[in-house]
Amino acid sequence: MRSASEPAGEVEGDQGEAEPRLNRVRLLLVAIGLIGAVALDFLSRSPNRLLSGQPVPWGVIIEGGRIVAFAPAVVILVGIFMPGRRGLHLAVALAAAILAASLLWLAGDAALRLFDPAAPAARTSFGGAFWILEAATVLIAADAMQRLGLSPAARLAAGLALTLPTLAVLFLGGADSLSILKEYANRREVFAEAVLRHIQIVGATLVPTLLIGIPLGIAAFRSARLRGPLFAVLNVIQTIPSIALFGLLIAPLSGLVAIAPALGALGISGIGATPAIIALTLYSLLPIARSTAAGLEQVPVSAVDAATGMGMTRGQIFRSVQAPLALPVLLAGLRVTVVQAVGMTAVAALIGAGGLGAIIFQGLAASALDLVLLGVVPLVALAVAADVLLKLAISMMRRNAA
Amino acid sequence: MSLAPADPAPARRPFAIDPLVVAFLALVALVFGMPWLKPVFAALFPGQERPLFEQDSFWSLTLAHIGLVAISSAAATLVGVAGGIFVTRRSGREFRPLLETVVAMGQTFPPVAVLAVAVPLLGFGPAPALIALALYGLLPITEATVAGIESVPASVREAARGIGMTKRGILFGVELPLAAPVVLSGVRTSVIINIGTAAIASTVGAKTLGLPIIVGLSGFNTAYVLQGALVVALLAIVTDLAFDRLGRHLGSWKG
Numbered sequence: 001m002r003s004a005s006e007p008a009g010e011v012e013g014d015q016g017e018a019e020p021r022l023n024r025v026r027l028l029l030v031a032i033g034l035i036g037a038v039a040l041d042f043l044s045r046s047p048n049r050l051l052s053g054q055p056v057p058w059g060v061i062i063e064g065g066r067i068v069a070f071a072p073a074v075v076i077l078v079g080i081f082m083p084g085r086r087g088l089h090l091a092v093a094l095a096a097a098i099l100a101a102s103l104l105w106l107a108g109d110a111a112l113r114l115f116d117p118a119a120p121a122a123r124t125s126f127g128g129a130f131w132i133l134e135a136a137t138v139l140i141a142a143d144a145m146q147r148l149g150l151s152p153a154a155r156l157a158a159g160l161a162l163t164l165p166t167l168a169v170l171f172l173g174g175a176d177s178l179s180i181l182k183e184y185a186n187r188r189e190v191f192a193e194a195v196l197r198h199i200q201i202v203g204a205t206l207v208p209t210l211l212i213g214i215p216l217g218i219a220a221f222r223s224a225r226l227r228g229p230l231f232a233v234l235n236v237i238q239t240i241p242s243i244a245l246f247g248l249l250i251a252p253l254s255g256l257v258a259i260a261p262a263l264g265a266l267g268i269s270g271i272g273a274t275p276a277i278i279a280l281t282l283y284s285l286l287p288i289a290r291s292t293a294a295g296l297e298q299v300p301v302s303a304v305d306a307a308t309g310m311g312m313t314r315g316q317i318f319r320s321v322q323a324p325l326a327l328p329v330l331l332a333g334l335r336v337t338v339v340q341a342v343g344m345t346a347v348a349a350l351i352g353a354g355g356l357g358a359i360i361f362q363g364l365a366a367s368a369l370d371l372v373l374l375g376v377v378p379l380v381a382l383a384v385a386a387d388v389l390l391k392l393a394i395s396m397m398r399r400n401a402a
Numbered sequence: 403m404s405l406a407p408a409d410p411a412p413a414r415r416p417f418a419i420d421p422l423v424v425a426f427l428a429l430v431a432l433v434f435g436m437p438w439l440k441p442v443f444a445a446l447f448p449g450q451e452r453p454l455f456e457q458d459s460f461w462s463l464t465l466a467h468i469g470l471v472a473i474s475s476a477a478a479t480l481v482g483v484a485g486g487i488f489v490t491r492r493s494g495r496e497f498r499p500l501l502e503t504v505v506a507m508g509q510t511f512p513p514v515a516v517l518a519v520a521v522p523l524l525g526f527g528p529a530p531a532l533i534a535l536a537l538y539g540l541l542p543i544t545e546a547t548v549a550g551i552e553s554v555p556a557s558v559r560e561a562a563r564g565i566g567m568t569k570r571g572i573l574f575g576v577e578l579p580l581a582a583p584v585v586l587s588g589v590r591t592s593v594i595i596n597i598g599t600a601a602i603a604s605t606v607g608a609k610t611l612g613l614p615i616i617v618g619l620s621g622f623n624t625a626y627v628l629q630g631a632l633v634v635a636l637l638a639i640v641t642d643l644a645f646d647r648l649g650r651h652l653g654s655w656k657g
Contacts, residue, residue, distance in 0.1 A: 025500050128523065142503045239642040240635045241598030247615050247631035251446075251624050343512025347602060350619055360518045364606055369523070376515045383510040 023083035025143050026092070029136045030076065036132030043107055043130065045114060048121040049179060049368050055127065061110045069102035076140055089144045093162060096141035101165030103133055108175035115177055123179035125370055152395040156388060179370040180377075187374075191359070195378055198355035201348065202341045204277050209284040209337065214330075216285065217292020227293070234286035242347045245282065249275035250351065276348035283344060284337040291333020295326030328397045335390035342383040346375070356382075422643040429636040436460045436629060447625045455614040455626045460633055466528075467610040467637065470603070471596045474532050478539030479589055485540070486547025486585075487573065501544065508541040513599040521606040531603035531610075538599065539592035546588020550581025583652045590645035597638045601630075611637065 042061055044053030062069075075095035079088055111124035141162055145155060175181055184191060220227040237245075253275055257264040299322050307317045349357025356375045363371030436454065443453035488494040489501050520534035554577050562572045578585075601612030611634040618626025 024496055028497070029500075139500065139503065143500055146499045146503070236639055236642075239594055239638045241601050241638055243598065243601045243612055243615055244631035244635040244638070247619070247627040248635065251628050254624065339510055343514060346512055346514045350602075350605070350616070357514070360514070361605060364518060364521060372518050372521075376518050379515055380511055383512060387510045 021081075021083070023080050026076065026080045026083070026140060029140050029143070030080065033133050033136035036136070037129045040128030040132065042127050042133075043110055043124055044127045045122065045124050047119065049123050049183070049370060050366060053123070053125060056110060056114065056124065060114070061106055063113075066106060066109065069106045070099070072096070072099040072102065079144070086148060089147045093141045093144040093148070093158075096137045096144065097162035098165050100134055100137045100141070101169045103130065103137065104166055105169045105174045108169065108178055111175075111177035111179075123182065123370070124177065125179040126373075153392065156392055180373050183368075183370045183374045187359075191374065191378075194354065194356050194359055194375070195382075197353075198342070198345055198357075198379075198382065201273060201276055201280070201345045201353060201355055202338065204273070205280040205284060205341050206338070208277070208281045209288055212281070213285045213288030214292050217289040217330075218296065220289060220293040221296040231286070231290065234289060237282050238286045242279065242283070242344045243350060245279045246275055246348060246351045249279055253278075271352040273348075273353050275351055276345065276353035280341050280344055280348070284341060287333040287336045287340070288330075291330050291336075292326065294333075295329030296322055298329060299325045328394050331390060331394045331397065335387060335394070338386045338390065339383050342379065342386060346379055422640070422647055425636060425640045425643055429633070429640050432633055432636060433460045433464050436633075443625045443629070447623075450623055450625050452623070453625045455617065455629050457617070458609065458613065460611075460614075460629070463609065463611050463613060463630075464633065464637065466608075467597070467600055467612075467634070470528060470531060470535065470600045470608065470610060471593060474535035474600075475539055475589070475593045475596055477536040478592055479543055481536075482540045482543030482588070482592075483547050483585060485544045486551065487578075490548055490551045498548070501548070505541050505545045508538070511538075513538050513595055514602060517599055517603060517606070528603075528608045531600065531606070531608040535596045535599055535603075539596050542591040542595075543585070543588045546591075547581065547585050550584030550588075551577050553584060554580045583649055586645065586649050586652060590642065590649070593645070594638060594642055597634070597641060601634050 037058075041055035042058065043056040045056050046053030072095035075091050076099070079092040079095075082088060107124075107126060107130055114122075114124055116122060145158060145162075148158075150158060169175060176185075216230060220230050240248075250271060303321055303325065304317060307321045312320070345353070345355050346357035346360060349355055349361055356379045359375035360372055360379070363369070363373075363375060437456075440454045444450070447453050485501065489498040516538045517531065517534045520530040520537075524530035524533060558576060558580070559572060562576045567575065600608070600610050601615065604610050604612035604616045611630055614626040614630030615634070618624060618628075618630065
């Protein structure tokens with residue numbers, strides 16, 4: 001996306017751009033973090049999980065020299081005024097990753113010290129300042145990594161490495177006294193079941209999606225007459241809000257089961273996983289069919305001609321020339337599909353499909369933020385994981401094709 | 403999550419079967435005519451004592467829904483277009499990778515998650531829904547604005563500079579008009595996502611067309627679910643078709 005007409009930089013490899021004397025991106029993110037830290041609470045403490053909490057003063061959180069946790073921020077501050085060197089970007093990325101872990105440890109440590117055996121129901125939860133500081137830290141790390149100009153695979157590996165400090169704090173129990181992890185501890189089994197169920201629904205959706213979507217895409221590629229109406233219909237489906245489509249399927253499906261009770265025995269009903277999978281498949285057909293057609297369209301005519309000249313049959317050309325060359329584009333469509341399906345499966349909890357959405361809506365109904373977060377955080381993590389994995393597959397495939 | 407681009411070369415159809423007109427009339431008829439459909443729902447769902455959602459009129463729910471989406475989308479468009487313009491200027495170019503990172507992250511963030519987090523933080527009711535929708539709607543609009551301005555050929559910009567146009571003149575007279583169809587497609591994506599997410603906002607007490615669906619789901623009243631789902635689905639389809647029409651209009655005007 002970067003234009004090629006940028007002036008060449010003094011330092012080779014630094015994106016070929018001359019870096020200004022002040023890194024204004026870092027400055028902005030640090031300013032946002034500071035404003036958040038001053039204006040909002042880092043932690044709040046409430047008598048139980050349903051009541052809203054009182055802010056925990058900064059003095060308590062950084063009591064007894066714990067301000068040292070902010071030491072990595074010094075490197076980031078230096079990075080504002082001394083930009084331009086690869087080594088410095090690397091140091092800033094590392095410092096930001098350590099700071100992200102330190103913030104979590106600070107929160108967990110404060111929660112542990114605030115624990116009072118006389119009030120076991122009391123909860124310590126993240127406040128707005130925690131989230132803003134974490135977000136600013138992650139963005140500072142991402143910005144520094146971008147300036148390193150790594151290849152996609154190296155960037156992914158480095159990105160994973162940078163999450164290690166935070167994972168270490170989590171797995172060593174440094175955050176166990178925080179409310180969200182208490183919610184987790186209380187419903188370990190329900191949580192594992194919800195995650196599994198969520199993945200199952202998304203996975204089950206992919207089977208009919210690929211079985212129907214790919215042939216539809218191939219048909220659209222071969223027949224111009226079919227293409228217009230097909231994509232028009234799929235586009236209308238895509239437009240319908242997920243909650244409405246889930247709702248619209250309840251009546252016909254329960255009607256169907258009433259007519260043919262044998263279907264009910266197969267586990268089909270108006271609520272639960274069946275309408276969820278049907279609706280998610282309907283949504284997924286557009287990106288899959290469109291990317292299949294688009295992938296086949298971008299296969300160079302010369303490649304097909306050469307294969308024809310070599311005496312290959314139509315089936316052989318499709319299998320060994322068109323399909324492999326179309327695959328990266330199809331995978332890009334699959335990525336959109338999976339990320340979208342992970343999000344929409346959460347809504348499917350409203351029609352009793354279970355999954356992480358069930359935890360989220362349970363939390364919303366009880367207005368228990370930490371319970372909502374227990375659903376939202378893994379939901380986002382699932383979407384990001386699917387996104388990262390498929391992106392990696394696409395970039396590897398593109399490199400092989402090139 | 404991107405919606406399909408406008409199909410090329412719409413054939414001139416007789417007015418009577420214009421899908422936009424048909425869908426719009428169906429929406430209006432459903433919103434105002436729902437009370438008269440009571441016998442139909444009673445026959446469809448014989449087990450229900452109250453086959454029609456009557457807590458609020460569908461007209462007031464539709465109005466509230468449209469209001470929520472309109473205000474949040476207007477705010478998102480204003481900020482998103484301004485942000486997109488900023489990062490394509492010389493002074494803001496440095497922030498472009500940051501913006502792209504945020505947009506990429508935002509695309510993996512499910513809209514339900516935005517709503518779910520905003521509500522407990524900001525309290526219940528329409529205010530958190532409004533903020534969540536506006537924030538989420540920002541991403542596609544900003545992205546489309548950048549892509550649209552980027553797609554303006556450098557030669558056109560040079561020509562405008564050559565005839566002595568000011569920077570502001572080039573932006574408002576050349577870049578934005580040429581980028582308008584792409585920006586509009588971003589606004590379209592944002593509004594359509596917002597119509598769906600706003601319906602879910604009824605799980606947290608905002609008055610929207612999602613209310614009959616939620617009430618119906620929790621009370622095992624499929625008739626309510628059907629009524630709400632039909633109206634909100636039609637509203638989304640009408641809006642999408644209207645954007646499609648507007649996009650064609652802009653495209654043909656551009657020549």
